[in-house]
Amino acid sequence: MKFNFRSLFICTALSTVLFSCQKTDKTVPSSTNVISSEVLAKIADKGFSTDGVMVANGGYIVENDIFLSNEDLAKPLAQGPNLRVGDEEQYHTTLLVTRLPRVITVSISGFADPVFSLATDSAIARYNKLGLKLTFQRVASGGNIQIIGADLGGGGVLGQSSGFPTAAGNPASPITLNSRAGTFGTNPSVQWMTTIIAHELGHTIGFRHTDYKNRKYSCGGFKYNEGQSTVGAIWIPGTPKTGDPNSWMLACTDGTNRPFNANDIIALNYLYK
Template identity: 45%
Template sequence: MKTIFYLTSLAIGSVLYACQPTPVETAQPAARQEVPTTVKAKVRAMGFSTYNIQTVDDGYIVENDIFLDKKQLDLAQRKQAIRVGSGEQYHTTSLVNNLPRVIRISVANNLPQVYVDATIEAINRYNAQNLSLQFAYVRSGGDIRVLAAPANAPYLASAGFPSGGNPHNFVRVNNAFLGSTNDATRVAYIGSIMAHEFGHCIGFRHTDYMDRSYSCGGASPQDEGEPPIGAIQIPGTPAGPDPNSWMLACIGNNVNRPFNANDITALDYLY
């Protein structure tokens, strides 16, 4: 059986067993802090699952790779629910606006070269689609910064959703888990992870948000929730599960997951 990683958080213990699903955004075993019930209630009200919710220094990681800062949780009581279908590509109620525009992305200097190469790989995948939203690599600053995750971070990579019409401004990657090997296979694999996280930054939800067991394994469905952040079906994408979408919650180790035809339809519809 192949190892599966959640494109979000995961415990390293799971990674050591090839037949166990493991989140593609998680790593070292860190002491798990108990999340207050009041916080969980706000997370549910925002439309996210509280399953395996994790506390980080500046907020919380939900659905294994989606970052919510504490201020965002205060929005939970002020938005309306949006109901949707159950198997297509999805976007949130928050998107990037003021199109056309260029989103600049930088990679922290303390990350190995493979993360620069993988970021450029992801950028090239988006730009090849000739969207109204283009991406550009810059050496520092920018609209999205790719940063190293904190020591002992319980996830492999994480990102948030747009705010105020702008993309979420950072992606964190756990280079201690993903490593520094720099070859074509690793660049394609980490590039797929980066493209997934950039997808969150511009407003995409997991393709299998309604049942993460589809890509992550497990006997029972894990519905990530809908309101009010939204899980809005994108017209023209399939009514059933899509086994190759770049926005599936989990991915196999060293798997290259470029955009498939349905992903391209979704990107072209939104941008």
């Protein structure tokens, strides 16, 4: 997820952005200049935007907070429903967590500030109170989803998911939060961190950004247009065709708490009730 600096400038009472695993500074990274056209074509074939692609260890970061490994890009395309080209609606990937009902364990390590542990528990509680067939359980170490820290740079990136569910129906792991000093300020609120972690958990179980079609909606400054694809983003029936300014899966955060709204709950129930 990314932080929206424009919102922060306009209203200093707001904190940084969170959802796309990155704070947004309204600029598109120039690293696409050194990425081959072959790689960009594979990313597009997977149903992701090729704007602002960043090189990472073992792969690439797309859409600010999704890690695609070289192995992911080499895999054959999984055929699925055509991408619905819409506005700001809830979307899921062709791969979801399977073998339901199921308990997914979550661990967190490497953070001295207790706010990260408290926020992990709070994010787990947000999901579990919905009575889904997919529930989360906190464990001390070695969870199915591991939350770890790493220096993700100072460009506004708050965190990133390692992708979406695997072909075997398991959630993606790990979730990496930016451990660079000052990323989350000097005293981040538990509820803001809860929203960030809940957002990243959403990716690991198959949710795309609510505004994947138009990142300008939550981040400002630029618009992604991914076009048609046979994989990547499937519209969730019952979610709105117009903008949803409060969804937990918006690409960027303004630093406020975003618990699941009514449309988010419809989306979660549709996939995992």
